[in-house]
Every structure is written in structure tokens, then in C-alpha cells.
Amino acid sequence: MTQVKTYFLFLVTLLITTTGYCQVKLPKLISNGMVLQRDTKIKIWGWSAPNEKIAIDFINSKYKIKANNNGEWELQLSNLKAGGPYLMKINASNTLEINDILVGDVWLCSGQSNMAMTVGAVSSLYENDIANAENKFIRNFEVPREYEFNIQRTDLSGGSWKAANPKNVKQFSATAYFFAKELYAKYKIPIGMINSSFGGTPIHAWISEKNLKPFPSSYNEIVALKNPEFVKNIENKEIELEKKWNAMQLINDEGIATKGNWASNSTIVQDWQVAKVPGFWNGTPLDKVSGVVWYKKEIEVSKKIASQVSFLHLGTIMGADSTYVNGKLVGNLKDQWSQRKYQIPANTFLEGKNTITIRVVKKRGNGGFVGGYQYALSNKDETIDLTGTWKYKIGTQLDALPNPVPIRWKPTALHNSMIQPLKKYAVKGAIWYQGEGNAGKPKEYGQFLPALINDWRTLFSKPSMPFLFVQLPNYGAEKPNPTQSNWAELRESQLKTLSLPDTGMATTIDVGEWNDIHPHKKKDVGTRLALVAQNLVYGDSKVIYSGPKYESMQIENNKIILSFSTYGSALQFKGEGKHSNFAIAGADKKFVWAQAKIENGKITVWSNEISNPVTVRYAWADNPDGELLFNPEGLPASPFRTDAW
Helix, strand or coil: CHHHHHHHHHHHHHHHHHHCCCCCECCCCCCCCCEEECCCEEEEEEECCCCCEEEEEECCEEEEEECCCCCEEEEEEECCCCEEEEEEEEECCCEEEEEEEEEEEEEEEEECHHHHCECHHHCCCCHHHHHCCCEEEEEEEECCCCCCCCCCCCCCCCCCEEEECCCHHHHCEHHHHHHHHHHHHHHCCCEEEEEEECCCCCHHHHCCCHHHCCCHHHHCCHHHHCCHHHHHHHHHHHHHHHHHHHHHHHHHCCCCCCCCCCCCCCCCCCCCEEEEECEECCCCCCCCCCEEEEEEEEEEECHHHHCCCEEEEEEEECCEEEEEECCEEEEEECCCCCEEEEEECCCCCCCEEEEEEEEEEECCCCCEEEEEEEEEEECCCCEEECCEEEEEEEEEECCCCCCCCCHHHCCCCCHHHHHHHHCCCCCCEEEEECCHHHCCCHHHHHHHHHHHHHHHHHHCCCCCCCEEEECCCCCCCCCCCCCCCHHHHHHHHHHHHHHCCCEEEECCCCCCECCECCCCCHHHHHHHHHHHHHHHCCCCCCCCCCCCEEEEEEEECCEEEEEEECCCCCCEEECCCCCCCEEEECCCCCCEECEEEEECCEEEEECCCCCCCCEEEECCCCCCCCCEEECCCCCECCCEECCCC
């Protein structure tokens, strides 16, 4: 319903725009604290009464302009130099002042959840960065997360510029913030971030209708999506299904307080089943269970832990949880991707025996507790391990909810509402972190990404707009043998996109997490993007911004010799594993792990199992397990293959 209301609000806004304003109105981006792009042509624009005369004072200059018959006006400025803060005054039938304006570099920051992921979400890694985030010259504008199918919006529904400080920075995109922080540290030029990102979204949601014509499967959806009733019916159906499911799990759950009250310490658990935590449900008696499952564990707690504030670490739970200590609710989260770290007040635990109870609600898919995270009760002095045996019992079992139809993921949905309104605002370039939502069709992504880049360059009237992107990190279970990989193919599509001029890529094959599609080391990601920008955008040719890049191969007997561009640096292997991450194959296309050796600035690859090799693949997996190839600056090589099979 929220999106339907927003749609009608924008229809009203459009009507007002076409009939004229009584007073001067500015777009949301033109507001207090804004950062304007230096050293280029920029626009200040807005709306007013038709043919209204407008006077603007800015940086010791006065300008006079006149609105057109539709009440639209714009002022073009050129080659502003980095600096500020400045004041802008706009005088017409009303008077407006825009305060605290900076001139510097503006970057559009976009993509899906890994761009949207905030500094606050990774705060445990970056407490010092947050505490020292005070910097009035780094600013962020958060674009409202909305979708639109019927019009190309001319303004945003909200948003404001916010300077970096320990409070505000927690809401900034972590990737974008660390990117901006690195650039400011080097150049001391104000940096503005326009964060237009939305979790889970595939790339076609960010592309205009015109530029989706070459993609029939996406383009053909657009006509139906322009019918508000069609969209409303889909949304209402899903809302109703979810509402009924939630009601049923509460009504039927045998463990809720009004029935068995399984959160209580007095609950008898002799007939409960045994499960290992962490552990997934698939392959266990809970396989394919949807509904509510209760977990319990009894622990002994010392007086020291009981009398102090402590933290309950419960890793990542595939489902929503409500967690109780001795029958008292101490925390709950609905997001399955968030790590559970609940602060427990002193004296919640008691000296002696205590019970931890977790109510897990799973609507669809696999459930359970994800490995690789901390499961413990701790304070500054002690830690109690919570892994191992827990008791569990099903509270209620329901039919799994069908996968939702995410309207916001549909073609043009976000371009119209989150990119189109930005088109007059001059930017230095764009950074992009997306691809997970397209991993099912990796080759298609090789066409979509160039289409998006060209689409945005046209929109911003900047044919050579720098476009820097993050190659997908490592993610997922490690595989013992060489195998096909959609994530590897999508990385290849990203790598090939570097053939477009004024593009750059940050390789992150070493900073992912096997058990979390949202890796937390966002400082590494932002810093690597900043290195790319320093070299390709700011012209610092001495900056090493890329790891080794595969160039060519030569077959010599039973060996393949690989040559690389090293950007003036050397080759080296890092890490440990069961193999070198190089796989080799003959004409039969059967890959085996190979040995690899650095010799004279090249890499020789061979296997005693392959007498006549024809091709090599490197790190060709969702989550490569083994040694990785780096340069001494700590930048990894992109995964690659020499075949096109």
C-alpha cells in the first residue's frame, strides 16, 4: 500500500509541476549541505510560476534567469573550484537560501545490498573508524528506496545531505564511505556521495525502458507493469498471503505463552529432539520444514557473568528469531542475514543453571544456524561456548510460503524513481556493487552491464563518465574438484566489461565470506575502488590499482605458460589450501587441479594427469579454496579462464 500511496502522491506532484508553482521550488538534491561538482558545467534548477524572473547570488556572482512557460528554470554554472562552505540566495516571488554548500567531487554510488550495507551493519570491524568519522567535507545523500513504472520522475520524494560524523556515518553505505574517505585523505577535496542502492535488485531494474529494448524478456514485462492495478493486485496478494501465514503460525504454535509456554525454564524437554548448533536443517529431520521450531540449551553461569552486562552471540539464523533467557525476551530479528549479538543486562542470567530458548520462524527455504560465526555467551572476562548439542521441538509446521514477486526488482522500477531524478546533477563518476541478483544468468549480465553504463552516461550527458565497479567476491561452500560456477562466469562478464572505455574494476575474490552473501570487509572494497579512481580518474599513474591481469598463454609440451600484466609489480601466491586454484584440461574438457610455479615473471601450470593440455582456469569457483595470486601491494588477480567452453 505504501508504494501505491507514493505513486498517487507523485501523480499529484506531476500535476502541480505541469500547472505551475506559486513559488520557487527546488529539487531535493539542491539543498543545505550539498556538494557541487567542481571543474565542469553544472546546473541549478527548479520550478516556479510560468515566466517568473529569478535572481540567484552565489560565490560573489549574480545571475538572472527566467522560467519558461511551464514554470521550469535552470542556471548553468561552469568550472567552480573546490572549496566552501558557500551560501546561495534565490530571489523571486519567494526567497530561498541554501546554506553550507561545498564544491568538490560527487560520486553516484549504486547497486544492490552490498552497496546498501551500512557502516553500522559492519560496526564491529570498524569501531575506530566510526569514532573518528567527524569530517564536514565528506557528505552523503540517501536516495529514498522507491519504485516507479509509469513516469520518469523529475524529483525525489525526500532525502537530505548529511556530513560524516560518528552518528551519521552509521547510516552511510560502508563501501561508499570508505571509498570517499580514501579520496578525501589523499586529495583534501570535498567528496559527496549520492547513495542510490536497493538490496536484492537485478540489474534490469536500474536501466531505462529505451535501453531495455535489446532484452525482450525484460522489455516485454514493462507494459503490464505500467498498469497500477496489476501491480497493486500482486502486492495485495502477497501481503494477504504473508498476513495469513503469520496469523496461522501464531495460532497453531504449541509453544507460545498462551499454550505450552516453551520459553519458560519449567518446560519439560525429555521428549524433545537433539540438534547440532550451528547446522542447517537440510539432511536432518527438519529438512523442508516451514513454520516454528523451538530450541533450548541449559548452561551453567558463573557469578561474574551473571552480575555483569554480557553479550549473547548467536551467529546468523536462517529465519526470524525470538530469543529468551530464563523466560525473558532478550532480542529478536527478522533479517536472516544479520548476525545476532544481543546485549544482556546484568542479573538476567543467574549464578548456576540457566536456560536459553530460541524461537525460530522459517517461512520458506532452508532453515538453521549458519556455521563460521560465534555462538557464545561472553563478557570482558569469560566466554561460554554455546556450540554443540541443543534440544528442539516443532511448534507448528505450515506450508512454505511461495517465493515473493518483488515488484521493485522489475525492469525500469528503480531507474525511473532512483536514477532519473538525478540526471541534472553533475557527478564525477559512478561506483557500482551489484551482480548477485543476476548470478543465475551470468552470460546475460555481460550484455546488461555495458547497457547500464551507456544508459547512465547518456542520462547524465557525460559520454566518458567514469564507471567503477566491484567484481563479485568469493561466496558459498568450497568444492573439492574443479566445477562449473555461475559466480565465476559472472565475474568473467564483469572482467570483460573493462573493454568499455573509462571503466575500472575492484577485484574482491579474497574478502568474501563463504557463509554470508554480504561480506563485512567493506573497507577493503572501498579502498580498492579508491585506488582504481586515483589511477584512472584522478590521473595518478603511479598508483597500483589492480592485481595481476592475465594476458596470454603458451603451450610447451605438457605445460602451459601464462603471461600477465603486472602494472610494474611482481607475482606472488598467498594463502593456504589443498591446491593452487589453477585447473588444467585437455581436449576432453575434463579439468583437474594443477601445480603452478612462478618463473621469470610468468606462471607455469601443469599436471601429471594431463599430457596434452589445451586450457587453464584460475579461481574458477563460487568460493575458490586454495592459494590466490596477488601482487606485493596486496591486490588479487581476477579469476579467469583461457577457454570459452
